[in-house]
Amino acid sequence: MATDPRTRLVQVDALQAFIDRALQAAGMPAADAGITATLMSQADLQGSDGHGVIRLVPYLKRIRSGGMNLHPNLRLVHERPGMGVLDGDNGIGHVVVSKAVDIAIEKARACGVAWVGTRASNHAGPASLYARMPIEHDMIGLYFAVGNANHLPPWGGLEMLLSTNPIACGIPALHEPPVVLDMATTVAAYGKVKAKAKAGETMPEGWMIDREGRPLLDPKRAEEGFLLPIGGYKGFGLALIVGLLAGTLQGAAMGREVIDFNRDYVTKTNTGQAILVIDLRAFGDPAAFKARVDTVVRDLRNAPRMPGVERIWMPGEQSFERRRVRAAEGIPLLPAIVDELAALAGELGIAPLA
Amino acid sequence: MATDPRTRLVQVDALQAFIDRALQAAGMPAADAGITATLMSQADLQGSDGHGVIRLVPYLKRIRSGGMNLHPNLRLVHERPGMGVLDGDNGIGHVVVSKAVDIAIEKARACGVAWVGTRASNHAGPASLYARMPIEHDMIGLYFAVGNANHLPPWGGLEMLLSTNPIACGIPALHEPPVVLDMATTVAAYGKVKAKAKAGETMPEGWMIDREGRPLLDPKRAEEGFLLPIGGYKGFGLALIVGLLAGTLQGAAMGREVIDFNRDYVTKTNTGQAILVIDLRAFGDPAAFKARVDTVVRDLRNAPRMPGVERIWMPGEQSFERRRVRAAEGIPLLPAIVDELAALAGELGIAPLA
Numbered sequence: 001m002a003t004d005p006r007t008r009l010v011q012v013d014a015l016q017a018f019i020d021r022a023l024q025a026a027g028m029p030a031a032d033a034g035i036t037a038t039l040m041s042q043a044d045l046q047g048s049d050g051h052g053v054i055r056l057v058p059y060l061k062r063i064r065s066g067g068m069n070l071h072p073n074l075r076l077v078h079e080r081p082g083m084g085v086l087d088g089d090n091g092i093g094h095v096v097v098s099k100a101v102d103i104a105i106e107k108a109r110a111c112g113v114a115w116v117g118t119r120a121s122n123h124a125g126p127a128s129l130y131a132r133m134p135i136e137h138d139m140i141g142l143y144f145a146v147g148n149a150n151h152l153p154p155w156g157g158l159e160m161l162l163s164t165n166p167i168a169c170g171i172p173a174l175h176e177p178p179v180v181l182d183m184a185t186t187v188a189a190y191g192k193v194k195a196k197a198k199a200g201e202t203m204p205e206g207w208m209i210d211r212e213g214r215p216l217l218d219p220k221r222a223e224e225g226f227l228l229p230i231g232g233y234k235g236f237g238l239a240l241i242v243g244l245l246a247g248t249l250q251g252a253a254m255g256r257e258v259i260d261f262n263r264d265y266v267t268k269t270n271t272g273q274a275i276l277v278i279d280l281r282a283f284g285d286p287a288a289f290k291a292r293v294d295t296v297v298r299d300l301r302n303a304p305r306m307p308g309v310e311r312i313w314m315p316g317e318q319s320f321e322r323r324r325v326r327a328a329e330g331i332p333l334l335p336a337i338v339d340e341l342a343a344l345a346g347e348l349g350i351a352p353l354a
Numbered sequence: 355m356a357t358d359p360r361t362r363l364v365q366v367d368a369l370q371a372f373i374d375r376a377l378q379a380a381g382m383p384a385a386d387a388g389i390t391a392t393l394m395s396q397a398d399l400q401g402s403d404g405h406g407v408i409r410l411v412p413y414l415k416r417i418r419s420g421g422m423n424l425h426p427n428l429r430l431v432h433e434r435p436g437m438g439v440l441d442g443d444n445g446i447g448h449v450v451v452s453k454a455v456d457i458a459i460e461k462a463r464a465c466g467v468a469w470v471g472t473r474a475s476n477h478a479g480p481a482s483l484y485a486r487m488p489i490e491h492d493m494i495g496l497y498f499a500v501g502n503a504n505h506l507p508p509w510g511g512l513e514m515l516l517s518t519n520p521i522a523c524g525i526p527a528l529h530e531p532p533v534v535l536d537m538a539t540t541v542a543a544y545g546k547v548k549a550k551a552k553a554g555e556t557m558p559e560g561w562m563i564d565r566e567g568r569p570l571l572d573p574k575r576a577e578e579g580f581l582l583p584i585g586g587y588k589g590f591g592l593a594l595i596v597g598l599l600a601g602t603l604q605g606a607a608m609g610r611e612v613i614d615f616n617r618d619y620v621t622k623t624n625t626g627q628a629i630l631v632i633d634l635r636a637f638g639d640p641a642a643f644k645a646r647v648d649t650v651v652r653d654l655r656n657a658p659r660m661p662g663v664e665r666i667w668m669p670g671e672q673s674f675e676r677r678r679v680r681a682a683e684g685i686p687l688l689p690a691i692v693d694e695l696a697a698l699a700g701e702l703g704i705a706p707l708a
Contacts, residue, residue, distance in 0.1 A: 078636060078637055078638060080465055080466030080467075081436065081465045081466065082436035082465030082467045083465070083632075083636050110434075110435070111435045112433075112434030112435065112469065113434075113469040113630070114436065115630075115632065140599070140603070153657060154654040154655070156660055156663035156665075157657035157659055157660065157666050158657065158658040158660055159657035159658055161653055162654075167592075169595045169599075171595070171599075179598065181592070183588045183591060213660060230584045230585025231589065234584050235584065235585065236669075237535040237669035238521075238535070238537070240535075240669065241525070241533065241669070243650075244525050244533065244647060244650065245494070245523075245525075248643065248647060248650060249494070249632070249637055249643065250637070251637075251638065254650055255649070255650040276467075278469065278599075278603070279434075282432060282434045283432055283439060283471075283603055283605075284432060284605065289603065292608075293598060296594075296597075296598065296602060296608055296609040299609050300511070300516075303507060303508055303515055304511065306510055306512055306567060309510035309511070312510045312511050313510075313587075315590075315591035315594065
């Protein structure tokens with residue numbers, strides 16, 4: 001992305017402060033704007049470009065359209081010692097899911113593991129942000145979410161009834177970076193398709209097909225086709241299971257109930273997410289576990305490589321590196337985004353991105 | 355499989371009784387032989403041919419070689435209200451994992467969800483058998499296991515340090531069959547490769563590659579190559595996460611520690627499995643949830659289909675159908691297996707397969 005000469009490098013603090021200003025100008029209370037701005041800028045920092053500041057204008061459009069509640073009353077509608085269902089009252093996803101993770105961490109301390117799901121939530125950015133949160137508490141996070149638009153038909157079908165429903169998992173290591181998987185159950189996430197469109201690039205074969213099953217390469221034609229699941233019918237099965245666990249189980253939208261949040265800015269999305277938190281202390285000495293993770297990671301990384309492969313990467317390791325590089329050098333923002341944010345500043349009457 | 359004219363149709367009860375006799379003749383206590391024979395014959399009944407009676411001779415070889423403990427002392431080595439780690443004392447996997455699922459069901463009743471993992475376990479047959487067990491209690495099962503031989507290198511690597519590490523999930527429906535996903539994180543499970551070899555068939559392209567990255571089609575040459583993960587690097591990531599959750603977390607073998615149970619019949623495998631059980635009652639009315647699952651299933655099944663597709667199948671639905679058909683018509687056993695079991699009966703001095 002940094003190849004376009006008009007790409008601008010922005011410091012993460014400046015980006016976070018700008019998002020914070022914009023959300024507060026739109027009427028979001030300071031505490032919630034702070035949480036959301038932090039997580040959105042962290043998404044850009046780690047290279048989840050399809051889930052960071054690129055979403056700011058759509059979020060604001062939804063807020064202005066009355067499609068998101070700026071003053072939600074978050075409450076647990078079901079609760080047991082090891083589980084809870086948090087009703088997000090149509091608040092922004094970042095705030096709702098952060099709260100769900102906090103509750104799950106507390107419950108896991110008592111029970112060893114805990115599951116907290118959400119309903120009446122909204123888009124919350126990259127799954128990895130939430131799967132990573134338990135790590136600093138010496139806990140594992142396993143996260144499931146229902147995506148906010150259906151782009152995947154059942155295997156063999158033509159009607160897009162499933163979203164890319166991601167799975168994410170954060171596992172602490174001792175000296176190595178944590179293992180952090182964050183994967184859509186499709187070959188490509190729809191956010192990546194949108195990023196390609198914004199960058200004016202074509203998609204590789206295998207990301208999408210059209211209704212006749214032919215490869216679809218132009219991301220601007222994305223609405224004429226659908227995403228392909230990983231491993232064919234297996235990816236369909238995973239997307240279904242994740243949707244049932246993250247959505248249906250919590251009473252959140254799934255299948256035909258899912259609102260396409262790129263087209264409909266008014267209807268409540270009733271988004272569902274769920275996190276399982278596992279407290280390492282319940283399984284013995286956390287340091288001993290983390291040392292075993294180090295061993296596995298090093299064995300894998302040091303394996304002999306196929307010709308032409310320079311390095312074997314663990315899940316999350318490239319994001320880890322990118323966070324380091326972007327924290328030092330800044331986050332590259334494409335000209336289209338920079339222009340969009342400049343216009344937004346004028347529109348909201350706030351200080352522009354520094 | 356039923357196309358070979360020498361294929362024999364066997365009733366599930368007869369198969370179960372034969373496996374039971376064989377295990378008891380090898381010295382397994384009656385209760386454990388009963389559990390194992392039931393689950394092994396259920397594997398064949400549902401069409402998991404790579405995990406049923408085909409494994410009987412290798413299991414007996416391991417028992418005779420002293421590689422499996424016929425009188426294990428199963429005990430919880432870690433326990434919290436919502437979790438447990440069950441040490442299987444090197445007993446057969448079917449017995450160890452069944453016990454782990456029973457404990458998880460009890461704990462889920464109290465906490466809403468529960469995680470029980472195993473260590474010092476062994477191969478336990480198809481993952482779906484265990485993921486399905488909570489269903490009759492109005493619970494969901496989410497199951498992870500470390501496979502018993504490494505066939506998967508890290509993405510870009512050449513050394514097979516990971517197994518096919520399956521994920522399985524059983525979700526109850528109301529009038530529809532339950533949704534039961536059971537998938538290896540590779541395009542094909544190694545059991546399927548073995549079944550192809552036994553049937554004298556070739557593998558489709560995409561299942562395996564050789565060390566130069568060329569397609570490997572002859573299942574008898576399987577040892578010269580390795581399995582391909584689903585979705586490329588994503589499948590590698592999933593296999594790693596599943597291995598860390600099912601193996602490393604419980605103190606079971608993972609990565610380089612995994613024993614190839616097809617070559618080494620003596621060394622303790624220290625197999626790890628884990629199940630998460632979710633009690634639907636904690637989330638509201640189980641019947642309401644199950645009705646919502648029905649709706650999702652029916653919407654997906656009734657979606658318009660691609661040209662040439664006769665039916666859209668849900669995960670587990672084909673196994674469900676196969677169970678029905680095989681319960682009525684019998685389980686088709688290939689001549690090689692029939693001969694093997696006849697020889698085994700003579701060797702053990704037990705009544706042959708009826």
